Amino acid sequence: MGRRRRGALPEAAGGCCCCLAAALPLLLLLLPAGCPVRAQNDTEPIVLEGKCLVVCDSSPSADGAITSSLGISVRSGSAKVAFSAIRSTNHEPSEMSNRTMTIYFDQVLVNIGNHFDLASSIFVAPRKGIYSFSFHVVKVYNRQTIQVSLMQNGYPVISAFAGDQDVTREAASNGVLLLMEREDKVHLKLERGNLMGGWKYSTFSGFLVFPL
Numbered sequence: 001m002g003r004r005r006r007g008a009l010p011e012a013a014g015g016c017c018c019c020l021a022a023a024l025p026l027l028l029l030l031l032p033a034g035c036p037v038r039a040q041n042d043t044e045p046i047v048l049e050g051k052c053l054v055v056c057d058s059s060p061s062a063d064g065a066i067t068s069s070l071g072i073s074v075r076s077g078s079a080k081v082a083f084s085a086i087r088s089t090n091h092e093p094s095e096m097s098n099r100t101m102t103i104y105f106d107q108v109l110v111n112i113g114n115h116f117d118l119a120s121s122i123f124v125a126p127r128k129g130i131y132s133f134s135f136h137v138v139k140v141y142n143r144q145t146i147q148v149s150l151m152q153n154g155y156p157v158i159s160a161f162a163g164d165q166d167v168t169r170e171a172a173s174n175g176v177l178l179l180m181e182r183e184d185k186v187h188l189k190l191e192r193g194n195l196m197g198g199w200k201y202s203t204f205s206g207f208l209v210f211p212l
Contacts, residue, residue: 081126082207083116084109087138090200103137103148103188103195105204112207121204122187125180129211134175135160135188137202139195146193148172152186159191171202177209 085105104121116123125131137148137160145163149156160172178186188204 079127079208079211080112081115081131082110082112082205083123084111084203084205085116085118085121086204087199087202101190103190103199103202103204105202110205116206120187122185123206125182125184125186127182127208127211129180130209131178131180131186131206132175132209133178133186133204133206134173135202135204136171136173137162137188137195138169138171138199139193140169144193146172146195147191148174149189149191150174150176150186151189152178152180153184156189156191179212 085108087105088107102121105118108116108118113126115126123133133150135148135150137146139146139162145161147159147161149159151157157178158174158176160174162170162172164170180186186206
């Protein structure tokens with residue numbers, strides 16, 4: 001029987017690093033200061049570059065993180081969420097829009113994760129986290145004030161007003177950071193006034209700042 005080299009890690013059945021947990025403190029001491037930790041994607045192992053420390057049995061969790069048997073958790077690319085929708089034509093009121101007063105968009109520029117539904121113009125949070133939202137709703141000249149609210153689960157969170165009667169076009173704009181739970185919904189609602197003939201070039205955008 002061959003003699004095992006001093007300091008060598010024991011091999012595990014099937015090539016998996018089952019004894020890595022016991023050797024982890026020693027290996028970390030051997031790594032240079034500032035050695036980065038990298039997760040390539042949700043199926044590949046986590047690699048500590050410099051000494052090639054590999055977690056062989058990493059597995060993706062439901063919330064988009066990679067968690068290994070050693071307790072190491074790294075967010076993967078699947079956690080990225082962002083959308084940006086615009087209105088490319090002027091508003092034509094419909095039975096649905098008159099009933100719900102939802103502000104609808106007709107074109108999506110960005111929809112990473114596909115969590116913004118264009119038909120309903122509602123964003124549904126895929127996971128708990130801090131999200132950033134902003135909107136810019138354009139009205140044309142008319143002698144009235146419009147009020148636009150960002151609604152979270154049916155309740156207004158922030159509002160913006162546009163009511164200057166001396167300009168041909170004006171926008172109601174605002175932005176906010178929100179703590180959202182999984183499946184929370186966000187959309188824009190016209191609380192006051194109307195958008196008849198207006199709001200071409202209006203925008204509605206949001207993204208996940210960081211998960212919780």
